[in-house]
Amino acid sequence: MILKQPQFQAYTGIHIAGTQGKRFDIEITNGRFTAVAEVGPHPEQAEGSRQQQLWISPGILDLHTHLAWTDFDHDDQLRRDPREIEVMQAEAFAATLRTGVTTARDAGGILPATIRHLVKYYQQPLRVETSSEMLGASDAKGVKHLENRLMEIYATGAGWVKIMATGGLGAPTEKVTEPNFSGEEFAFIVRHAHANGKKVLVHTWGGVTIDWSIQAGVESIEHGMFMTWDQAGRLAESGVAYVPTTSIYRIAADPKGVLALSPLICERAARAADAHAIALGYAREAGVRLGFGTDYATPALHGYNLQEFDTLLDYGLSRAEVWRSATEDAAAILGSGHELGRIAEGYLADAVIYAADPYQAKNADQLRTSIVTVITGAQEEDLL
Numbered sequence: 001m002i003l004k005q006p007q008f009q010a011y012t013g014i015h016i017a018g019t020q021g022k023r024f025d026i027e028i029t030n031g032r033f034t035a036v037a038e039v040g041p042h043p044e045q046a047e048g049s050r051q052q053q054l055w056i057s058p059g060i061l062d063l064h065t066h067l068a069w070t071d072f073d074h075d076d077q078l079r080r081d082p083r084e085i086e087v088m089q090a091e092a093f094a095a096t097l098r099t100g101v102t103t104a105r106d107a108g109g110i111l112p113a114t115i116r117h118l119v120k121y122y123q124q125p126l127r128v129e130t131s132s133e134m135l136g137a138s139d140a141k142g143v144k145h146l147e148n149r150l151m152e153i154y155a156t157g158a159g160w161v162k163i164m165a166t167g168g169l170g171a172p173t174e175k176v177t178e179p180n181f182s183g184e185e186f187a188f189i190v191r192h193a194h195a196n197g198k199k200v201l202v203h204t205w206g207g208v209t210i211d212w213s214i215q216a217g218v219e220s221i222e223h224g225m226f227m228t229w230d231q232a233g234r235l236a237e238s239g240v241a242y243v244p245t246t247s248i249y250r251i252a253a254d255p256k257g258v259l260a261l262s263p264l265i266c267e268r269a270a271r272a273a274d275a276h277a278i279a280l281g282y283a284r285e286a287g288v289r290l291g292f293g294t295d296y297a298t299p300a301l302h303g304y305n306l307q308e309f310d311t312l313l314d315y316g317l318s319r320a321e322v323w324r325s326a327t328e329d330a331a332a333i334l335g336s337g338h339e340l341g342r343i344a345e346g347y348l349a350d351a352v353i354y355a356a357d358p359y360q361a362k363n364a365d366q367l368r369t370s371i372v373t374v375i376t377g378a379q380e381e382d383l384l
């Protein structure tokens with residue numbers, strides 16, 4: 001169930017996910033937490049009591065989605081009827097919300113006008129930040145061309161600029177870390193975006209574009225599976241965040257998985273996944289700020305965002321680290337750490353209520369099915 005901007009909602013003796021052995025009385029007024037108070041043990045909820053216990057966590061922030069995309073191959077989307085695409089996009093919003101994701105940063109493909117339409121006419125109160133159209137290899141035509149492209153992106157109302165700095169699954173493994181832009185072009189994009197009040201996220205599998213991202217001071221790098229130990233150290237020092245998007249490569253590597261890709265792409269994805277486990281270990285040890293992101297982009301994946309938790313745990317992160325990357329730290333990466341990502345007085349009441357302790361969930365499926373209610377605190381006009 002989605003509970004939109006509740007005027008008043010109270011929970012008595014609820015657990016806050018990750019805070020062991022304590023219970024809280026929580027009140028929400030006009031979509032914000034107005035009281036979060038620790039309470040003593042409830043005698044009626046002593047051991048053996050049959051009364052249902054509830055847990056609350058902040059709404060999850062997915063920093064790397066593609067909500068406008070309906071197919072793995074963009075040519076397949078172009079063959080669809082525009083009305084069909086719109087309905088599929090609305091379902092992507094609905095599925096994302098149902099799984100507890102209340103904020104998404106779209107990493108390319110959705111325009112602010114589409115977000116407004118889906119929030120207003122389809123009544124899907126998902127908070128979406130976007131980069132509109134990405135800058136990629138076909139834009140490496142000098143700074144004059146890039147300036148025109150950047151002005152087009154700003155004109156859509158996007159708050160982010162997405163740079164495809166290297167190839168991805170479409171590129172042969174030995175070439176995948178080669179830069180798509182010259183160093184001069186890359187630095188120009190970041191400088192221009194920042195001068196115009198835009199934030200920058202950089203798709204890079206590794207190589208010199210990680211160094212360029214650190215030098216230019218972008219907000220986050222994405223994927224980064226071929227990051228070196230040395231780069232992880234400098235990334236941590238610089239404060240540039242890392243959004244690894246690990247689970248998508250494991251899914252892509254599985255020939256029987258929902259993406260069912262060709263053997264060649266599966267093999268590239270498997271190499272990426274192996275490298276990811278190492279890169280994430282480096283990043284964790286170096287103290288890089290990690291952001292939760294899925295890179296989910298098809299109907300078979302939207303709504304299963306919590307699968308990213310399982311992969312991050314498999315790659316050695318603790319429960320607390322995984323949850324922080326999806327709440328507090330993700331909010332900080334968006335520059336919204338003052339009002340999103342925590343259960344605290346004054347914060348927006350973007351939250352998830354569970355019937356079981358989310359920190360004890362065996363896997364993403366169990367976690368997803370334990371969700372009772374998803375609460376979104378924002379007024380509709382604040383999402384438009």
Ligand SMILES: [Zn+2]
Nearest residue numbers: 064066107295
């Ligand atoms: Zn992506």
